[in-house]
Amino acid sequence: MTAELINWILGGLSIGSALMVVFSKHPIRSVLYLIVTFFLVSGLYIMMNAQFLAIVNIIVYAGAIMVLFLFVLMLLNLNKATEPKTPLLVMLSSVGAAGIFVLVLIAALKDSFIQKSGQVAGNLNAGMVENLGELLFKKYIVPFEISSILFIASMVGAVLLAKREKPIID
């Protein structure tokens, strides 16, 4: 089963690179591994026939947000790993907590209501542009407009925050 195999490979690699994001010493390496993760997740989207979201994921996440991260890292010149070392106890307890968390999540979802057999026969092309466009610009037009206002607000906020204040001369 090729499709299933591709899914497993993409999933495994994305978990691996996500781990590398967390555990690589160098922030720039983290960014690059995160980009790899996004690509793998986009691959999973394509496997799920959600092409539009896959490309949007690449354009927005990998192409814009991560460039921003990389840009900030380069501007701040954080070349050396300046981060203080996390104490071993914190490390161990975090890993333990995370393990328990994922166990609880899986246990909770294991017996949940997901219908297991012959029912769902929705639109096969739900992830295609035509469908999403219809939804976005008819059913969800108001949230769409509001999100653009959110964008402008965040843009103004970012400019205001990052702008260097002029020294007050008295």
Added chain:
Amino acid sequence: MESLTNRKRVVSDKPMTFLEKLYLPAIWGGMFITLKHIFKKNHTIKYPEEQRVFAPVYRGMHVLKRDEEGRENCTACGLCAVACPAEAITMVAEERKKGEEHLYREEKYAASYEINMLRCIFCGLCEEACPKEAVFLTDRIVPTEFDRNDFIYDKSVLVEPINDRIDITKRQNTGKRGVI
């Protein structure tokens, strides 16, 4: 003052019009100029195959002349070395022995005569200073070398071969010799 060419432009700093602020007409103008140049004749001379014609007063590599009987003209008087502004010329004089009359024209000759071609500025003052018509600048080009020492030319390079005389008649006819 009257200008020599009619290309003079008076510079002004009046504000640009809207059309000028668009820059597009200016860009089109510039593009058109470069396009015109694509079809123009190019001025390249492909050097080893084609060579530029030298001016008659061109000053290239030196030559130490011999007279009609093949004797060296130079008497090692040192005037060229004195005249040289770049101090490129050195020489050692020696007296002519018996039996060397077929080699050297006068009683004294240059045992060694060296020109440092890296120092030489090819001004031609050595040629003008020489009273014996011994040193001339020719239209030959100084070849390139890989070692700085190879640019110090001694007599083996400078003196013209007996069988392969170097033509310097053009330079003798320029009229400056013998004017004084």
Added chain:
Amino acid sequence: MNPTTTNLSASIEFYILLSCVLFTIGALGVLVRRNMIVLLMCIELMLNAVNLLLVAFSTYYGQGDAQIFVFFIIVVAAAEATVGLSILIMAYRNNKSTDVGLFKTLKD
């Protein structure tokens, strides 16, 4: 897996599991790392895990609504990243460090 009943090429459980694990890794990063930039990145990772789950369910049920939500989440993530990074730049300018411990002073 029966292709006539679902549009997914793997079972839905696979995607649920994967997204749980990715989310946990993001949360783990927030716990473990001290660098603010890496923290922001871990938040992006968690958002991405949620997105994955939404897309999986959307395809599972053959309806596009969840994908619209993913779209909005991406938008919000972009806004969050810009604001977060500008706050980070401000903090770095004042303290020459990107350690989250700096924000301890906020409680005083």
Added chain:
Amino acid sequence: MDTALLIEKLVLVVLLFLVSLGIAAYSTYFERKLAAWIQDRVGPDRAGPFGILQPIADGVKMFMKEDFTPKNADRWLFILGPGIAMFTALITSSIVPWGTDLYLFGRTIVLQVADFNIGILFVFGTISIGVYGIMIGGWASNNKYSLYGAIRASSQMISYELAMGISAITIIMMSGSLGLTDIVKSQHGMNWNIFYQPVCFLVFFICALAETNRAPFDLPECESELIGGYHTEYSSMKLGLFLFAEYVSMFVSAAIISILFFGGYNFPGMDHFSGNTLALLSVLVFFAKIFFFIFVIMWIRWTIPRFRFDQLMHLGWKVLIPIAIINLMLTGIVIAFHEGWFLN
């Protein structure tokens, strides 16, 4: 999957790869020739007749040169940078429709590697990844000039992507599809978008110049200020990959421009032909358009001086984006009137 289809696509991919590299190689030659002609010179003419073997000589030179990695460079990322640049430049050509269908061995062969129904978004995706090659390469060199080049490149590319995207949206509205094949087909019969959207074309073309780092927007690598910018520390074939990537992306962007605005493989009077003749002619016409745009891009390089960085940002944010948005709105209104939205 159909084995014949697989072989067909594989042949197409290999062919496309070779053609892209060949055109990129000869673009370097042609660029030097054109520069020479514009400056009343001859240009490279020693390697072979008229110097047509010059790209091969250059390639051999690139291979023979010392491959040097700076001591404090990040070794892996230093290698990764040019690789990403080349990869993203090449992969964009996979969705370009090169001509009408070909009929061979009783099969219909589509001259396109992948007909994505979101083709133009794919183009933007690859463009937005393309910046990583330069950024990673510039940062990994551990050189301040490289870093400046990388930062300039990323801010320039992000800024110009916006105006480019908006002007592309105008074209999407005109043709009603994101797929490049549909965009080409919608321009059949001299309905080229350039006649309807000249302003949009201008914006898109300027942005394409900026995205491919061509003059007058070659600030990331400007020799006079940044001694080569992001590829200062690169040598040998890694440098070669960077330079090659630039020419490949120039080729691809010329293809995209001619698809979006000049009808792709459409040409006047194409209805008189059919079958394989039409396919061959359409490919030839398409390549003629591509070569014309490559020529124009080079011609611009040797005419217009480089921008200053603040001028670049001013042009991108305060001129091109507003123009593109106004153009988008006008187009939307016209389309709405045309389809009679205000009547009922």
